[in-house]
Amino acid sequence: MNSPERACQPLSVSRTVETEVLIIGGGATGTGIMRDLALRSIQSHLIDKQDLCAGASGGNHGLLHSGARYVFSDPHSAIECREEADLLKRLAPQCVEETGGLFVAVAGDDEKYAAKFPELCKAAGITCKELTVDEALQLEPHLSGDTIKAFEVPDATVDPFRLALENVNHAHELGGSVYHSHTGVVDFEIENGTIKAAICKNYHSGELLKIVAKQYVNAGGAWAMNIAKMAGCNDVSLLYSKGTLLVTNDRLTKRVINRLRPPADGDILVPGGTVSVLGTTSLRTDTPENSRPTIDEVNKNVAEGSAMIPALSNARYIRAFARVRPLVQEGDDNNDRSVTRSFSLKNHEDQNLSNFCTITGGKLTTFRLMAEKTADLVAQRLGNTNPCLTRVTPMPAGTSCKWTEPGASPKYWYEANNPDDMILCECEMVPQSAIDQIVQCAPGAEKEMTLEAIALRSRAGKGPCQGSFCGIRIGSYLYDRGYYTDQTGLNHMRDFFSERFKGMRTVIWGQQAAQMELAEALHCGLLGLDCLDEDVNAAADNTIAPTSTGKTK
Numbered sequence: 001m002n003s004p005e006r007a008c009q010p011l012s013v014s015r016t017v018e019t020e021v022l023i024i025g026g027g028a029t030g031t032g033i034m035r036d037l038a039l040r041s042i043q044s045h046l047i048d049k050q051d052l053c054a055g056a057s058g059g060n061h062g063l064l065h066s067g068a069r070y071v072f073s074d075p076h077s078a079i080e081c082r083e084e085a086d087l088l089k090r091l092a093p094q095c096v097e098e099t100g101g102l103f104v105a106v107a108g109d110d111e112k113y114a115a116k117f118p119e120l121c122k123a124a125g126i127t128c129k130e131l132t133v134d135e136a137l138q139l140e141p142h143l144s145g146d147t148i149k150a151f152e153v154p155d156a157t158v159d160p161f162r163l164a165l166e167n168v169n170h171a172h173e174l175g176g177s178v179y180h181s182h183t184g185v186v187d188f189e190i191e192n193g194t195i196k197a198a199i200c201k202n203y204h205s206g207e208l209l210k211i212v213a214k215q216y217v218n219a220g221g222a223w224a225m226n227i228a229k230m231a232g233c234n235d236v237s238l239l240y241s242k243g244t245l246l247v248t249n250d251r252l253t254k255r256v257i258n259r260l261r262p263p264a265d266g267d268i269l270v271p272g273g274t275v276s277v278l279g280t281t282s283l284r285t286d287t288p289e290n291s292r293p294t295i296d297e298v299n300k301n302v303a304e305g306s307a308m309i310p311a312l313s314n315a316r317y318i319r320a321f322a323r324v325r326p327l328v329q330e331g332d333d334n335n336d337r338s339v340t341r342s343f344s345l346k347n348h349e350d351q352n353l354s355n356f357c358t359i360t361g362g363k364l365t366t367f368r369l370m371a372e373k374t375a376d377l378v379a380q381r382l383g384n385t386n387p388c389l390t391r392v393t394p395m396p397a398g399t400s401c402k403w404t405e406p407g408a409s410p411k412y413w414y415e416a417n418n419p420d421d422m423i424l425c426e427c428e429m430v431p432q433s434a435i436d437q438i439v440q441c442a443p444g445a446e447k448e449m450t451l452e453a454i455a456l457r458s459r460a461g462k463g464p465c466q467g468s469f470c471g472i473r474i475g476s477y478l479y480d481r482g483y484y485t486d487q488t489g490l491n492h493m494r495d496f497f498s499e500r501f502k503g504m505r506t507v508i509w510g511q512q513a514a515q516m517e518l519a520e521a522l523h524c525g526l527l528g529l530d531c532l533d534e535d536v537n538a539a540a541d542n543t544i545a546p547t548s549t550g551k552t553k
C-alpha cells in the first residue's frame with residue numbers, strides 16, 4: 001500500500017486482469033514499447049489516464065529532428081536524432097513528411113555562432129549545405145529580407161497521432177496486446193520488493209481494475225516522477241518545462257525553419273500538413289498539469305518568430321496549446337534550454353524493486369530507441385531472448401489509422417466517388433465513412449467514443465472553425481446511427497467544444513474572433529450546451545420531485 005488515498009479508504013476492485021507486462025502511459029514511448037514487446041511475442045496491457053497522445057506526444061511541433069538543433073548543446077542527442085529520424089523515414093513513411101529544413105540567421109544574430117554550425121553538423125554526421133540568401137529566399141519566399149545566413153538540413157515532420165495509433169494497431173494485429181483508455185494507475189500492491197498488482201481507475205466508468213503483471217513499465221512522460229513515487233521510488237528526478245505553441249490557419253513554408261542562434265522562444269516553424277506550428281517558449285513550472293498557454297507566451301512566440309518569418313506577425317492563428325517537457329535532472333543546471341534532451345531508463349533495483357522500470361525524457365524523434373532500450377530490459381527480466389525488431393520491421397499502415405493525415409480525407413473521399421458519403425467536417429473534408437471506420441475499428445474503439453476521441457483519430461476539428469460545425473454534425477450523425485443515445489452525445493459535444501475553446505482563448509483577435517462569436521452563437525444560442533446540466537437537473541426535478549399533492553411533477 002503506497003498512496004495516501006489508499007491508506008484512508010480501501011479500494012474495492014471490480015475486475016482483475018493478468019498479463020506479462022503493464023505499460024503506464026499511452027504516448028509515443030508507451031505505445032512504442034507495446035509494439036516492440038509484441039514483436040518479441042510478449043503480451044502487454046497499455047493504460048492511459050486520458051487517451052493516446054494526451055501528454056507531450058500530442059502537444060509538440062511534430063518536428064522529426066535531423067539532429068541539427070542539438071549540435072551545439074548536446075551532440076549525443078544530435079546523433080541519436082539523426083539515426084532515429086533516418087530509421088523512421090524508412091520504416092514508417094506513412095507517419096513522416098520529408099519536408100527538409102533550413103537553419104537561418106537574421107541581421108543581429110551572432111555570426112560567429114552561425115559560422116560554427118556546418119562543422120558541428122559534419123561532426124554529428126548530419127548533412128548540411130550552405131545556401132546563398134537568394135537561394136534560400138527562392139525556396140522559402142516568406143523568409144525575412146534580413147536573412148544573413150541559411151543552411152539546408154534533412155529535418156522532416158512526423159504525425160505523432162498516427163505514430164501512436166499505428167504502434168497500437170500493429171501490436172493488436174500481432175496479438176496479446178490490449179489498450180485501455182481513460183484508465184490511470186492509482187496505486188501499487190507491493191510485497192517483498194516485487195509489485196504484485198497495479199490498481200487502476202477507469203475515469204469514465206469509475207470502475208477499479210486490478211492489473212496483475214510480471215513486469216511494470218512507467219512511460220508516464222512528465223508524470224513519470226509521480227508514478228515512480230507511487231511505487232515508492234525516489235530515484236526519478238525531473239524538471240518541468242512548459243512550452244507553448246501556435247497553429248496558423250495556412251501552411252507558411254514548405255520546410256521546417258529553425259533560427260540559427262542559441263535556442264530561444266519562437267525559433268522553430270514546422271509545417272504540419274495544411275498548417276504551420278510555431279514554437280516554443282520554455283518556462284519552468286512545478287507541475288506537469290500546467291498546460292494552458294498564456295497571452296504573454298503567445299505574444300512572445302509571435303514577436304520572436306516574426307523576425308525569421310515576417311508573415312507570422314499578421315497570420316491568422318487558429319489555436320495555441322502548451323505541454324510540459326520532462327527534463328531529466330542531472331546536476332543543478334538552471335537553464336532549461338541546456339538540460340539534456342536525452343532520455344533516462346531506471347531499473348529501480350537500487351530502490352528495492354525488481355519488476356518495475358521508468359523511461360522518461362528524450363524526444364518524439366527518439367521514441368523508438370527509448371522503447372527498444374526499455375523492452376530489452378523487460379525481455380531480459382522475463383527471460384525472453386527474442387531480439388528487438390523495430391529497427392528492421394516496417395510499420396504496417398493500419399486502415400483505421402490513416403485519417404489523422406492532413407489532406408488525406410479529401411483524397412480518399414474523392415477516390416471512393418460515393419455521393420452518399422456525406423462530408424461531416426468541411427474544413428478538413430472528413431466524410432461519414434471515416435467516422436464509421438474510426439468508431440468501429442480504430443485503436444480504442446471497443447468502448448463508446450467521445451467526440452474528442454474521434455477527433456484524436458482523425459482531422460475533425462483541426463481546421464479554421466475548430467470543430468464549431470463538425471462537432472455538431474458528427475454528434476448528430478452518431479445519434480442518427482444510434483451510436484449515441486440519451487444525453488451522452490450532447491455531453492460529448494459540450495466537452496469537445498470546451499476543449500477546442502481552451503486552444504482558442506489566447507488567439508481571439510482578427511478573423512478568429514469572428515469565428516469564436518459564431519461558435520458561441522451555435523453552441524450556446526442554438527444548442528444551449530452551456531445550460532445542459534441545469535436542464536438535466538430541472539428535468540430530474542420535474543420527474544421525481546413530489547408535489548404538495550403527493551403527485552410527481
Ligand SMILES: Cc1cc2nc3c(=O)[nH]c(=O)nc-3n(C[C@H](O)[C@H](O)[C@H](O)COP(=O)(O)OP(=O)(O)OC[C@H]3O[C@@H](n4cnc5c(N)ncnc54)[C@H](O)[C@@H]3O)c2cc1C
Pocket residue numbers: 024025026027028029030047048049050051052053054055056057058059060061062063064065183184185186219220221222223227242243244245279280322323324325359360361362363364365366
Ligand atoms: C512543447 C513541446 C514541444 C516539443 N517538440 C518536439 C518536437 O518537435 N520533436 C520532438 O522530437 N520532440 C518534441 N518534444 C518532446 C516530445 O514531445 C516528448 O519527448 C515525447 O512526446 C514524450 O513522449 P512520452 O510517451 O514519453 O510521454 P507523453 O507523451 O507525455 O506520455 C505520457 C502519458 O502518460 C499518461 N499518464 C500520466 N499519468 C498516468 C497515470 N497515473 N496512469 C496512466 N497514464 C498516465 C499521460 O496521460 C500521457 O498520455 C516536445 C515537447 C514539448 C513539451
